[in-house]
Amino acid sequence: MIFIYQIRSLEHKTEACPDLICPMCNQQGGVHLTVRQRYVWWIGPMCPSGKFGIAWCERCGDRILGVKWDRSLRERYKSIRSTTSTPLRLWRGMIVIPAFFLLVILAVTYFGKRHEAQRAANEQQKEALLAAPLPGDIYRAHDGGQMVKINENSAAASNDVYALYKVVGRSGDSVFVVAGNATRISTAEKPINPYTDGFWEEIEKETTAFNGKPIAISHQSMVKYGYFSRLMKSKDDMPGSIMSATRNHDKK
Amino acid sequence: MKSNKNPVEDKYGATDADYEYSGAASRSAWPPLIFSGLLAAALVAVAWLRYDDLRQWELTGGSIRMYAIERLCYELGGVWLFPVFLICCAVLLFYAGIKQYRHRRRLIRL
Numbered sequence: 001m002i003f004i005y006q007i008r009s010l011e012h013k014t015e016a017c018p019d020l021i022c023p024m025c026n027q028q029g030g031v032h033l034t035v036r037q038r039y040v041w042w043i044g045p046m047c048p049s050g051k052f053g054i055a056w057c058e059r060c061g062d063r064i065l066g067v068k069w070d071r072s073l074r075e076r077y078k079s080i081r082s083t084t085s086t087p088l089r090l091w092r093g094m095i096v097i098p099a100f101f102l103l104v105i106l107a108v109t110y111f112g113k114r115h116e117a118q119r120a121a122n123e124q125q126k127e128a129l130l131a132a133p134l135p136g137d138i139y140r141a142h143d144g145g146q147m148v149k150i151n152e153n154s155a156a157a158s159n160d161v162y163a164l165y166k167v168v169g170r171s172g173d174s175v176f177v178v179a180g181n182a183t184r185i186s187t188a189e190k191p192i193n194p195y196t197d198g199f200w201e202e203i204e205k206e207t208t209a210f211n212g213k214p215i216a217i218s219h220q221s222m223v224k225y226g227y228f229s230r231l232m233k234s235k236d237d238m239p240g241s242i243m244s245a246t247r248n249h250d251k252k
Numbered sequence: 253m254k255s256n257k258n259p260v261e262d263k264y265g266a267t268d269a270d271y272e273y274s275g276a277a278s279r280s281a282w283p284p285l286i287f288s289g290l291l292a293a294a295l296v297a298v299a300w301l302r303y304d305d306l307r308q309w310e311l312t313g314g315s316i317r318m319y320a321i322e323r324l325c326y327e328l329g330g331v332w333l334f335p336v337f338l339i340c341c342a343v344l345l346f347y348a349g350i351k352q353y354r355h356r357r358r359l360i361r362l
Contacts, residue, residue, distance in 0.1 A: 050274055050275075051274070052272045052273060052274040052278075053272070053273045053274070054271055054272060054273070055271075055273070063271040064271065065264065065266055065270055065271055065359050065362070066270055066271060066272055066273040066274075066278035066279060067270070067278070067279050067280075067281070067356055067359045067360045068359075068360075068362075069273050069278070069279060074273070077273060
């Protein structure tokens with residue numbers, strides 16, 4: 001991680017000291033003294049350092065070396081420095097920047113928890129609906145399709161139908177569902193990601209009717225594993241899954 | 253007043269930092285030498301302690317925690333390399349302290 005920052009310096013006060021003698025040229029009347037303070041600038045000012053003084057003489061045109069400061073110059077520097085104080089704004093970055101990051105962390109935590117709670121509630125609702133299916137329940141599901149061999153070592157699902165499935169009846173371990181007329185078919189060459197935004201909403205919008213031919217789904221595997229598996233399996237049938245379930249019988 | 257931005261030497265061989273006065277330590281030549289000497293001594297102590305730890309670890313086995321640079325040194329040159337690296341740093345630091353001490357002594361004598 002790279003931080004780009006600046007070291008800046010703030011001029012607190014500059015005073016002429018006509019009574020002082022320059023230790024460099026031994027002339028009186030040209031000494032000026034300034035009190036400055038460094039701080040770090042990263043997004044805002046922060047970490048002010050201790051103050052320091054710089055003196056110069058207008059007679060000789062030189063700055064006065066720190067090792068050459070005599071007693072009178074040091075005392076004048078101390079008295080000027082005592083009238084200055086570090087402004088609060090030099091600490092601004094230390095408050096504003098951590099506060100910003102804290103806000104981001106709090107927001108991420110809050111929305112993450114809210115999302116997690118929503119997901120858990122949906123999952124609970126889904127489990128409750130799957131445990132006791134009633135005619136009219138709508139499942140957002142895919143039937144798993146069939147397994148196709150790609151090469152010696154791998155296989156993929158093909159003809160995996162994503163659609164709305166409506167429960168039309170139940171008998172023993174069989175839950176009879178009919179598929180909606182709007183479908184998306186996932187193949188090994190062109191797999192579908194059902195988690196993209198609006199995927200199911202589009203299917204819901206396009207579904208205008210349900211097929212007449214019911215499919216029998218195993219209730220046991222639905223409850224136990226969340227599978228959407230045909231009870232009468234064909235060769236190479238893959239188990240599908242139910243993404244969510246709703247019970248709003250007036251809707252479709 | 254001249255610019256305080258570029259640390260270039262002027263006619264006295266002084267840099268901008270030499271014109272800053274922040275307290276009694278700014279007037280003496282000793283503080284840089286004392287601080288660099290203390291830091292160098294601390295580095296030598298760390299070098300010795302780590303050398304001792306690594307030697308003990310090699311003799312007795314078990315596990316030891318190392319920083320990435322220490323592990324790299326150990327893999328490249330064995331037990332000696334990391335302490336030698338620290339001692340080199342200590343020598344360079346102390347040399348810098350001596351240089352700064354001489355520099356200030358020269359400025360004081362101007």
